[in-house]
Amino acid sequence: MGPGANARLRLETVRLTALFNGQPAVRDVSLLFPAHTVTAIIGPSGCGKSTFLRCLNRMHELSAGGTVQGQVLLDEVDIYARDVNPVELRRRIGMVFQRPTPFPTMSIYDNVAAGLRVNGRRSRSDLDTAVERALGQAALWDEVRDRLHTSALELSGGQQQRLCIARAIAPQPEILLLDEPTASLDPAGTQRIEELCHALKRHYTIVIVTHNLQQAARVSDYTAFFYLGRMIEVGRTGELFTKPQVEQTEAYITGRFG
Amino acid sequence: MSSPEPRWTLRGPNTGDRAYRVVLTGLALVLPLLILVLFAQLVVSALPAIAKFGPSFLWTSTWDPVAEVYGAAPMIFGTLASSFLALLIAIPLAVGVAIFLTEFAPRWLRQPVAFLVELLAAIPSVVYGLWGIFVLIPFLRAHVVPPLKAVLGWTPFFQGAFYGNSLLAGGIILAIMVVPYIAAVSREVLLAVPSSQREAALAMGATRWEAVRSAVLPYGRAGIIGAIILGLGRSLGETMAVTMVIGNRHDIGLSALQPAYTMAAAIANEFTEATTDMYLSALFEVGLILFIITVAVNALARLLIWRVARGAAVGSRAL
Numbered sequence: 001m002g003p004g005a006n007a008r009l010r011l012e013t014v015r016l017t018a019l020f021n022g023q024p025a026v027r028d029v030s031l032l033f034p035a036h037t038v039t040a041i042i043g044p045s046g047c048g049k050s051t052f053l054r055c056l057n058r059m060h061e062l063s064a065g066g067t068v069q070g071q072v073l074l075d076e077v078d079i080y081a082r083d084v085n086p087v088e089l090r091r092r093i094g095m096v097f098q099r100p101t102p103f104p105t106m107s108i109y110d111n112v113a114a115g116l117r118v119n120g121r122r123s124r125s126d127l128d129t130a131v132e133r134a135l136g137q138a139a140l141w142d143e144v145r146d147r148l149h150t151s152a153l154e155l156s157g158g159q160q161q162r163l164c165i166a167r168a169i170a171p172q173p174e175i176l177l178l179d180e181p182t183a184s185l186d187p188a189g190t191q192r193i194e195e196l197c198h199a200l201k202r203h204y205t206i207v208i209v210t211h212n213l214q215q216a217a218r219v220s221d222y223t224a225f226f227y228l229g230r231m232i233e234v235g236r237t238g239e240l241f242t243k244p245q246v247e248q249t250e251a252y253i254t255g256r257f258g
Numbered sequence: 259m260s261s262p263e264p265r266w267t268l269r270g271p272n273t274g275d276r277a278y279r280v281v282l283t284g285l286a287l288v289l290p291l292l293i294l295v296l297f298a299q300l301v302v303s304a305l306p307a308i309a310k311f312g313p314s315f316l317w318t319s320t321w322d323p324v325a326e327v328y329g330a331a332p333m334i335f336g337t338l339a340s341s342f343l344a345l346l347i348a349i350p351l352a353v354g355v356a357i358f359l360t361e362f363a364p365r366w367l368r369q370p371v372a373f374l375v376e377l378l379a380a381i382p383s384v385v386y387g388l389w390g391i392f393v394l395i396p397f398l399r400a401h402v403v404p405p406l407k408a409v410l411g412w413t414p415f416f417q418g419a420f421y422g423n424s425l426l427a428g429g430i431i432l433a434i435m436v437v438p439y440i441a442a443v444s445r446e447v448l449l450a451v452p453s454s455q456r457e458a459a460l461a462m463g464a465t466r467w468e469a470v471r472s473a474v475l476p477y478g479r480a481g482i483i484g485a486i487i488l489g490l491g492r493s494l495g496e497t498m499a500v501t502m503v504i505g506n507r508h509d510i511g512l513s514a515l516q517p518a519y520t521m522a523a524a525i526a527n528e529f530t531e532a533t534t535d536m537y538l539s540a541l542f543e544v545g546l547i548l549f550i551i552t553v554a555v556n557a558l559a560r561l562l563i564w565r566v567a568r569g570a571a572v573g574s575r576a577l
Contacts, residue, residue: 091463101458
């Protein structure tokens, strides 16, 4: 359980509690995310897994009434410390949402470049290179190379989601947060994203929230099971799915509830 | 033994509903019909002037009731110029208020400020006119025009003496009057922008302002343009306040410090003295032109807002 002995630690939560208007939605979660691994967070709807994910890049505090207790350490720095700028933090931690969120008035190119432009990168040749690399890593380049300057809305749902992944990874963040990235995609689109997870973990540390157990089993190295706002169990994915230690985990992965 | 009387019958007309529908349909049709009748009436009344002056009515500047020669160019110019000036001032103010209220203001402040801004629209326009004469114009004369002339006096837009009643005063009054319209509709447009767009921008490390600029404003672009055009429609037709401060002079001048005239102001001022048929007909033609411009501008505005809102009730409350 936990990181392998020689994996470099990147992200860690320490007794993290997330609240909405004082009501805890996530309680007391301590979890490690080793570098260059994929960690899946599973659990039934409303178990707090998305809220937990949004605490990792300080998006939770943007929700009405959202506050946090405990710590989130990025390379041993508490990201909730007073002197941490959440804007800078989010530039180091990319995020992709449940539904594709391309900017509808922008071209494919400008969508990917948007993430770079807010990071202060303006030069045309620099943008060209970075956009091509990001689209390449998101396995979208071959499909859009001839129409980079057409509207992002002309892409299919699956392509739009890969475009959002390209936008998130274009500034080369260290960590990628995926919030049910395949929830609105068909099986083919889902498969492409899952293949991407494997490829992307060479460059990024990935945390993926999913309510699809097969997906968690296919893409992740570690899996954490959340239930009613608490983390019930965490372990290597293979072990958690074959030999769960906690009764509730077993009940959930064998389909007895959720 | 006779069959018992049935307790209810399935046949028979539903008279109540049918009558209700006929009455309501009639009432609903009265309003569009009224627009058509109004338009036809304007055309008929303007016909003598249209026949006599032809299209040159639009670009000649003589307005001489004694010689019975009429050209509406100064009023058309004054209407467009004062509205342009009004938008120049109102757009940054109104869109800024809308952005502040949807994106930056603390939640407890949003409703009260939005309410107060919309309340500006409830002030009668004659009150604005009075305020313009006794507060705005003295203020302009003492504090605004001297520095303006010092810095921009060399441009054609700020030349000549400032007597008070002027295009500048009219434009500023109009700006204050259209701000609530543009701000209210822009606010609803921005509220209709899905929060997923904001979050997507913030999650990639955008500051709040960058999120507004790169995601929120582009998404609502068409609706905000619609809001601005709606404000333009308002200011084109505004009469009382403008008449009171714009100077009412038949003249085309580029300087904002000089008096001007608008179509609405001319109609309001002159219909009582329009003693000859041709004079009256010329005023009707001015009214027709104003009618066509404002209806076209409003139609365009609503089309744009509707396109952005498509289904959502954007702007419907404020319109």
